[in-house]
Amino acid sequence: MIWAKAEPFRRAFSVGTCVRVKTHVMDPDFPGLSLGGWAGEVVDVQEGNATSYLVRWSRITLQGIHPAFRDRCEMDDLCFDRIWLMETDLEPDF
Numbered sequence: 001m002i003w004a005k006a007e008p009f010r011r012a013f014s015v016g017t018c019v020r021v022k023t024h025v026m027d028p029d030f031p032g033l034s035l036g037g038w039a040g041e042v043v044d045v046q047e048g049n050a051t052s053y054l055v056r057w058s059r060i061t062l063q064g065i066h067p068a069f070r071d072r073c074e075m076d077d078l079c080f081d082r083i084w085l086m087e088t089d090l091e092p093d094f
Contacts, residue, residue: 011051012087017042019055020093021085028085029078033069035085039093043082053090056082 013019023036038061044054057065062081073080 011045011047013042013045013053013090013092015042015045018058018093019053019090021055022089022091025085025089027083029076030069030072035083035089040082046084051087052084053087054082054084055090 018039018041020039021035021037025035027033027035038057040055040057040061042053043056046052046054065080070080
């Protein structure tokens, strides 16, 4: 019997990669808030059925975040400076 060799798993991004959120993506915690265009750096990767990435927002993105968003994150015990997103939500930020 001949066994086919499994293809190695390939992730789109690795830790340290600069990424940008695709235009259509909404915040998973606040569905009315678009994250499209927000940029940051991948700081962690979680592999499973679907790969997700912890993105730490860039300084420029953080400067543009509305104070109400920061307040709402703090009220809900969420971090405003980083977020877990799916691989399909991100694209390279050149």
